[in-house]
Amino acid sequence: MADSAQAQELVYLVTGGCGFLGEHVVRMLLQQEPRLRELRIFDLHLGPWLEELKTGPVQVTAIQGDVTQAHEVAAAVAGAHVVIHTAGLVDVFGRASPETIHAVNVQGTKNVIEACVQTGTQFLVYTSSMEVVGPNIKGHPFYRGNEDTPYEAVHRHPYPRSKALAEQLVLEANGRKVRGGLPLVTCALRPTGIYGEGHQIMRDLYQQGLRLGGRLFRAIPASVEHGRVYVGNVAWMHVLVARELQERAALMGGQVYFCYDKSPYKSYEDFNMEFLGPCGLRLVGTRPLLPYWLLMLLAFLNALLQWLLRPLLLYAPLLNPYTLAMANTTFTVSTDKAQRHFGYEPLFSWEESRTRTVRWMQTMDSSAQ
Numbered sequence: 529m530a531d532s533a534q535a536q537e538l539v540y541l542v543t544g545g546c547g548f549l550g551e552h553v554v555r556m557l558l559q560q561e562p563r564l565r566e567l568r569i570f571d572l573h574l575g576p577w578l579e580e581l582k583t584g585p586v587q588v589t590a591i592q593g594d595v596t597q598a599h600e601v602a603a604a605v606a607g608a609h610v611v612i613h614t615a616g617l618v619d620v621f622g623r624a625s626p627e628t629i630h631a632v633n634v635q636g637t638k639n640v641i642e643a644c645v646q647t648g649t650q651f652l653v654y655t656s657s658m659e660v661v662g663p664n665i666k667g668h669p670f671y672r673g674n675e676d677t678p679y680e681a682v683h684r685h686p687y688p689r690s691k692a693l694a695e696q697l698v699l700e701a702n703g704r705k706v707r708g709g710l711p712l713v714t715c716a717l718r719p720t721g722i723y724g725e726g727h728q729i730m731r732d733l734y735q736q737g738l739r740l741g742g743r744l745f746r747a748i749p750a751s752v753e754h755g756r757v758y759v760g761n762v763a764w765m766h767v768l769v770a771r772e773l774q775e776r777a778a779l780m781g782g783q784v785y786f787c788y789d790k791s792p793y794k795s796y797e798d799f800n801m802e803f804l805g806p807c808g809l810r811l812v813g814t815r816p817l818l819p820y821w822l823l824m825l826l827a828f829l830n831a832l833l834q835w836l837l838r839p840l841l842l843y844a845p846l847l848n849p850y851t852l853a854m855a856n857t858t859f860t861v862s863t864d865k866a867q868r869h870f871g872y873e874p875l876f877s878w879e880e881s882r883t884r885t886v887r888w889m890q891t892m893d894s895s896a897q
């Protein structure tokens with residue numbers, strides 16, 4: 529027992545710990561990080577589920593705060609050994625202004641870095657995104673690429689632009705001296721499209737399918753591959769990186785890693801059907817029902833309507849020129865960098881990831897009736 533008592537010495541902070549990914553990271557840390565003494569969860573909106581975590585052996589501290597407020601971030605970071613920064617404004621639908629996206633994703637990340645430097649926190653893991661690479665606006669395919677695959681990254685949309693800037697800040701901060709003189713060690717993880725329990729878009733698509741009499745209509749050719757990764761494996765990768773960064777700083781510091789697992793390569797819609805199918809939905813059409821030019825026209829009409837209606841109401845449908853380009857451009861990764869650098873293997877097989885996601889959707893299904 530002396531060993532485990534000695535081992536429980538680390539303080540972790542998870543920003544955005546009440547979000548879709550953040551909650552999985554929090555739960556994974558509690559399960560898989562035996563050296564944890566205190567887990568701080570920092571979020572703009574705290575979830576009620578945090579209460580149930582407070583009865584365990586690890587001290588769970590919930591902090592309601594805003595990453596754009598430097599003093600709030602510094603107070604939360606002070607005394608933490610590791611920061612996992614997942615907080616972000618994920619918006620590709622035009623719900624938030626470009627300024628707000630920049631403030632949360634870029635200024636928020638700057639605040640986290642400065643807080644580490646000022647308070648002496650040495651390890652920072654940043655949740656980046658595949659979108660710092662692509663798909664680009666030219667629609668170039670990225671077919672099973674890795675961290676070294678050349679690709680013309682062009683960012684026009686506020687969300688990917690903000691993620692790219694924030695990632696760059698995190699990587700450039702690697703090696704800066706933190707309070708006490710030790711070097712800051714940082715790295716960035718780039719998930720592809722995350723799915724799993726708690727995925728809001730999957731929920732929305734399910735509800736849309738129900739409204740359409742149990743059908744969804746194919747919009748994108750089945751041959752367009754879209755990278756997906758299970759949330760439990762993304763969380764596991766964060767936990768592992770945070771742990772191994774402390775042992776392999778020279779190798780891992782300043783590095784980026786795609787988040788991957790054994791989820792199959794499929795189109796966005798066919799992949800979703802792996803979960804929506806068992807819940808009774810059907811994807812109509814082996815080919816897109818509408819020609820691409822018509823979908824593009826509808827996407828532009830949606831963008832125009834959003835702009836016209838903005839003074840009156842927020843109109844933010846799933847389809848806009850950016851989301852259409854994302855769904856319609858092949859972007860998949862195939863890499864073993866995380867395995868080589870820190871021994872990552874997915875914790876959940878594809879079958880388990882699918883079962884867990886379907887089970888979650890079916891619970892939602894019965895609670896909706």
Ligand SMILES: NC(=O)c1ccc[n+]([C@@H]2O[C@H](COP(=O)([O-])OP(=O)(O)OC[C@H]3O[C@@H](n4cnc5c(N)ncnc54)[C@H](O)[C@@H]3O)[C@@H](O)[C@H]2O)c1
Pocket residue numbers: 543544545546547548549550570571572573593594595596613614615616617618632636655656657658691718719720721722723
């Ligand atoms: N969902 C995906 O497919 C995906 C893919 C790649 C990368 N990511 C990245 O993963 C991270 C988590 O994304 P998610 O899908 O869980 O999104 P999410 O919206 O579910 O979670 C983000 C969390 O950050 C919090 N947050 C937002 N603004 C904040 C602020 N100003 N101060 C403090 N907290 C704030 C939110 O309250 C929320 O709990 C993001 O950084 C996102 O860019 C997500």
Ligand SMILES: CC(C)CCC[C@@H](C)[C@H]1CC[C@H]2[C@@H]3[C@H](O)C=C4C[C@@H](O)CC[C@]4(C)[C@H]3CC[C@]12C
Pocket residue numbers: 618620656657658659720721722729747748796846847850851852854855
């Ligand atoms: C064209 C319509 C028929 C379908 C629209 C689907 C669209 C809403 C989906 C397609 C691809 C999705 C993005 C992709 O999985 C990866 C990411 C990266 C991540 O950082 C944030 C979420 C995001 C942008 C997904 C959002 C929803 C998208 C655009």
